[in-house]
Amino acid sequence: MTRSFLKSALIPVALLASVPAILHAQAADPAPAAAQAGTYKVETSHTRVGFSLMHFGFSEWYGEFADVTGSLSIDPAKIENTKLAVSIPVATVSTTNATLDEELVSADWFDAEGHPTITFVSTKVKRTGERTADVTGNLTFHGVTKPVTLHASFNAGGVNPMSQAYTLGFNATGTITRSDFGVKNYVPAVGDEVTLRISAAFEKGE
Template identity: 60%
Template structure:
């Protein structure tokens, strides 16, 4: 009984120590300027294609890494550099995952990563911007533009790191990158959706 009470007290103390959701700052102008790294465990790159005209189908690439340099007073100077491991692809279908990393699709053995480097950032609203850059996928580099929005900033109650949250989306034609299997039965146009967390580097 005492052990149960001790555990309950510990859980309660932990819960009390957590900041309320409302304490996350959604004011983009209040973001701390500096250099950040991708918080991989809470960052995902999702793609969707239309499957034979029947339904939309989704997959996810976890395990992203990279960096962000940002100053809200000079957003145009922001720099983003992100790498995503292709072999991490997950569709919840093991057989399909194995097919996607094969030479017929992403060819992860030969081209193990996707890489995006920003070239231009343009503010479009209080919490939004377009991020133009070069995407390297399947050994091909093409310009891509992402529509990004700022979610919030807060100190992560577990890691204690000051963390920024963003969402971004864009569209590519996969055949432009040489990923042409079953196109256009499986749609050429591919939607990319990114949810990302960035932790500020310690000074």
């Protein structure tokens, strides 16, 4: 019993000892010019689409979507040629309130059964700074398609020390008017303007 206990106790110690080596295997490079051109796919596990809006004018209310999929084609030397397409399952909406989540996926709100995915397909990319760009595209939500501009910033590129995949990371923000997409419940008491906050990782294809 003592031998088994010592063995189980030493396993996490060994894992902890390896963490610094893993994390410092290759530092992520924040320089856009150093990023590798190519075609990437969304790294679903570390990509989130968050949203927020005012609740009766008192507080900001938050939620997010997960299980995002999609592709990115990018060349840092020709950023205007970037192509982005993503798909978001409506049923993954989470607000940390299970009752509210069930309400949001219902036909009264997002209608996950009738419109199971949210999609964004870029139509134009414009560099706005050394590490920033505006990405304009068509957002389809709740069966309605409208142009939306996302303000994107480059985080870094490099080999993920855990997956060993070359990865690019970005943040992005934007706003939409939910009533434009037919989601009008409680407007204007519950905010019509929705702020989007996106954190996305992309792994390079073979």
